[in-house]
Amino acid sequence: MKNIRNILNSRFKRNGNFFMQLHKILGFKPKNLKYFKKAFTHRSMNIKDSKGNAVNYERLEFLGDAMLSAVIASHLYLEVPSGDEGYLTKMRSKVVSREHLNELGKELKLIDLVESKIPPGQFGDNIHGNLFEALVGAIFLDRGYKHCEKFIYNRIITPHVDIERLEGKVISYKSLLIEWCQKEKKTFNYNVYDDTGIDEVKHFSVKLSIDDKVVAKARATSKKKAEEKASKRAFFVFQNKISKML
Missing domain, CATH: 1.10.1520.10 (Ribonuclease III domain)
Structure with missing residues (x-):
């Protein structure tokens, strides 16, 4: 009881x-x-x-x-x-x-x-x-x-x-960057590859190229996060031009 x-x-x-x-x-x-x-x-x-x-x-x-x-x-x-x-x-x-x-x-x-x-x-x-x-x-x-x-x-x-x-808030830098590239008729490519670093958690790295020129690199625990991070860095490279679309 x-x-x-x-x-x-x-x-x-x-x-x-x-x-x-x-x-x-x-x-x-x-x-x-x-x-x-x-x-x-x-x-x-x-x-x-x-x-x-x-x-x-x-x-x-x-x-x-x-x-x-x-x-x-x-x-x-x-x-x-x-x-x-x-x-x-x-x-x-x-x-x-x-x-x-x-x-x-x-x-x-x-x-x-x-x-x-x-x-x-x-x-x-x-x-x-x-x-x-x-x-x-x-x-x-x-x-x-x-x-x-x-x-x-x-x-x-x-x-x-x-x-x-x-x-003025950006939801997805990747979507925004792709939209801008398509509008300006620019080619883009996300080259994603496994990162063989010493981290316990697997990482992915990405090189973002626009018109065959690497404009940003990033590294994260998923392909999606790495691409978004690289896109954000690329956004700040072309911010003045891309911001006109917002």
């Missing part, structure tokens, strides 16, 4: 701490903790419900992403009546970019709430944005659209959405 009481007290304490942390992040009291527990459960826990469905935050990511897009799209539609579809789509992408969502997740220290069998240090940066999306999905299920909209305004739109600043 004593062991059962200890287990229940321990569970109550954990749930109480979780509730208090959530309340601080959300700005309101959650009604049903089960949605938020799922929002912070990593797939490595390998938990399934009574029907055999996986219990983790991945499906909530999908829902949260849709809610973010809807609320941000509505705000931009009302805020920029002169913006056409292409402009509004580009601006929304800047607000909900993976980089920005990762920053928001880090700011709220969402990683501290995760239940996982993987050490926190082994997660990639994207888990921060994934958790933010899952949290938004959980808010929608727990309290409905209005609370979800209010949270997005409080955490994203009010502090971060400045139309003039966003217009």
